[in-house]
Amino acid sequence: MTDLSLSNQSVATKPVPPNAATAFRLPTQWIGVAPFFVFTLMFLIMPTLYLVIGAFQTGEGGFTLDNILQLVSDPSISNSYWVSIKISFWSAIVGAFAGLAIAVAIVRGGLPSWVRSATLTFSGVASNFAGLPLAFAFIATLGRVGIVTVLLRDIFNLNIYAMGFNFLTTWGLIVVYLFFQIPLMVVIIVPAIDGLKKEWNEAAATLGATQWQYWRMVVIPVLFPSFLGTVILLFANAFGAIATAYAFAGPQLNIVPIKLYSQINGDVLHNPQLGYAIAFGMIVITGLANVFYIWFRTRSERWLK
Amino acid sequence: MKSGKFWAWVVFGIGTAYFFIPLLATFEFSLRMRRGVHSFDAYQVVLGDPRFQATFLYSVVAAIFTIILGVLIVVPAAYWIRLRLPQIRPIVEFITLLPLVIPAIVIVFGYIRMYGSNSPLPFLASDLGASALLVIGYATLALPYMYRAVDTGLRTIDVRTLTEAAQILGAGWATIITRVILPNVLIAVLSGAFLTFAIVIGEFTIASLLNRPAFGPYLQNIGANRAYEPAALAIIAFAITWGCMSLIQILSRFAPKSANRPN
Numbered sequence: 001m002t003d004l005s006l007s008n009q010s011v012a013t014k015p016v017p018p019n020a021a022t023a024f025r026l027p028t029q030w031i032g033v034a035p036f037f038v039f040t041l042m043f044l045i046m047p048t049l050y051l052v053i054g055a056f057q058t059g060e061g062g063f064t065l066d067n068i069l070q071l072v073s074d075p076s077i078s079n080s081y082w083v084s085i086k087i088s089f090w091s092a093i094v095g096a097f098a099g100l101a102i103a104v105a106i107v108r109g110g111l112p113s114w115v116r117s118a119t120l121t122f123s124g125v126a127s128n129f130a131g132l133p134l135a136f137a138f139i140a141t142l143g144r145v146g147i148v149t150v151l152l153r154d155i156f157n158l159n160i161y162a163m164g165f166n167f168l169t170t171w172g173l174i175v176v177y178l179f180f181q182i183p184l185m186v187v188i189i190v191p192a193i194d195g196l197k198k199e200w201n202e203a204a205a206t207l208g209a210t211q212w213q214y215w216r217m218v219v220i221p222v223l224f225p226s227f228l229g230t231v232i233l234l235f236a237n238a239f240g241a242i243a244t245a246y247a248f249a250g251p252q253l254n255i256v257p258i259k260l261y262s263q264i265n266g267d268v269l270h271n272p273q274l275g276y277a278i279a280f281g282m283i284v285i286t287g288l289a290n291v292f293y294i295w296f297r298t299r300s301e302r303w304l305k
Numbered sequence: 306m307k308s309g310k311f312w313a314w315v316v317f318g319i320g321t322a323y324f325f326i327p328l329l330a331t332f333e334f335s336l337r338m339r340r341g342v343h344s345f346d347a348y349q350v351v352l353g354d355p356r357f358q359a360t361f362l363y364s365v366v367a368a369i370f371t372i373i374l375g376v377l378i379v380v381p382a383a384y385w386i387r388l389r390l391p392q393i394r395p396i397v398e399f400i401t402l403l404p405l406v407i408p409a410i411v412i413v414f415g416y417i418r419m420y421g422s423n424s425p426l427p428f429l430a431s432d433l434g435a436s437a438l439l440v441i442g443y444a445t446l447a448l449p450y451m452y453r454a455v456d457t458g459l460r461t462i463d464v465r466t467l468t469e470a471a472q473i474l475g476a477g478w479a480t481i482i483t484r485v486i487l488p489n490v491l492i493a494v495l496s497g498a499f500l501t502f503a504i505v506i507g508e509f510t511i512a513s514l515l516n517r518p519a520f521g522p523y524l525q526n527i528g529a530n531r532a533y534e535p536a537a538l539a540i541i542a543f544a545i546t547w548g549c550m551s552l553i554q555i556l557s558r559f560a561p562k563s564a565n566r567p568n
Contacts, residue, residue: 109313
């Protein structure tokens, strides 16, 4: 009883704000972010969830794992995943090493400063130069009547098509994808290399380390998490890309995004639920890649403050 | 260190060759339309094509609406989070990064299933609705870039002090956002806008699946049917991307300076 009266008293002595003010405060707290949440919920989260749920449903709405299992059992689908993963993996690895080499060259190579700023500006442009125009550029360069193809044939007597080169092979596509993968790597990794402190090199030298030891024991361990993180980002970047490859071959090329594109456009698999499952598989792969990316990112930020 | 410099030049030289040979080759190829001489015929044909003009105009208008929609969604949210709701920042940052995780083709597939003619919100039942859905899809794709640009811009100004000063002078929320906050982050918003423009102008997947008369599907069509025009279009597209990036660089020089960004 005394407790109750005490609490009553405290409520009574506390200056209670007028009711109208509390009613007014609540919405203003959220009104600025409301459009953002309504928009992302309606046009980003719900459409994605719709597909994810659909991947586990039969046409009639019951629960099933058949669609997911079919991703593995249908050889044309599992093959398209495999080709996509291969292209994304190798274009990410090669792009990352090439981008790293260029980044190290422009930051630490003692090149004039205009080289650095020109490379960074160009990388900003080229990393956004994906899609159809990129494919056109490569067809004009290395296509059957492309200029480099013709020059190699006429001057060096090298017929690259007779040697097995083709844009529609895994390596053909990788060569093209590198045009946006390498610059993206440069854009992301240059700040990380800038974060390597000069003092570390001096400290290593004072302790008698050779340049190679400094690289092996300081630079590589420090850069490794952001390097690996960027590789994963490049992987996801290539995995979702469709327009460039579509321009080379149209709907025939067997990579996942094109498979899904054909499915949406013409229901080629005659089973919309299977389309949901393909989309779900793409989300899982890029999602996993990004989980790793965030993980490596937080680890690298420890050093690069 | 001499050999280090030598290798740096070698790497830079190889990189330059890989990136410039395709561009130079494309440019040279685009000039070859008339037999035996170099001419700008391909550009003339492309620029004079009424379908080029129509689709390009359509994409420019779509890009402008995308930028407006993006600003309306992102600026109030980023501002409000800085001012009142810092605790939900991680959630919002996570959401804005989702379009980088979920491929565009998956997002548009969801739209087609959710907003078809027979759905409660039939965006795809009319032409105008489908175009609106296209703009919405582009705004979603641009979300990561727009949010980061605006948030970086807000970091350089003292949001709280500016807001309090404006409130003391009797300004309402609409006035604060449009006349105090927006002008201060305008340069950041513009750099986000140009990046959005560069992304939207040649986008193929969403426009094609929503069946819109945009520039991306036109590019695809030309690429499949012509020889020299695609090369000319690639050069034009590269020039547009280049223009947008240069504008971002120029604008960033005018960005407000502060303790957080001393240079």
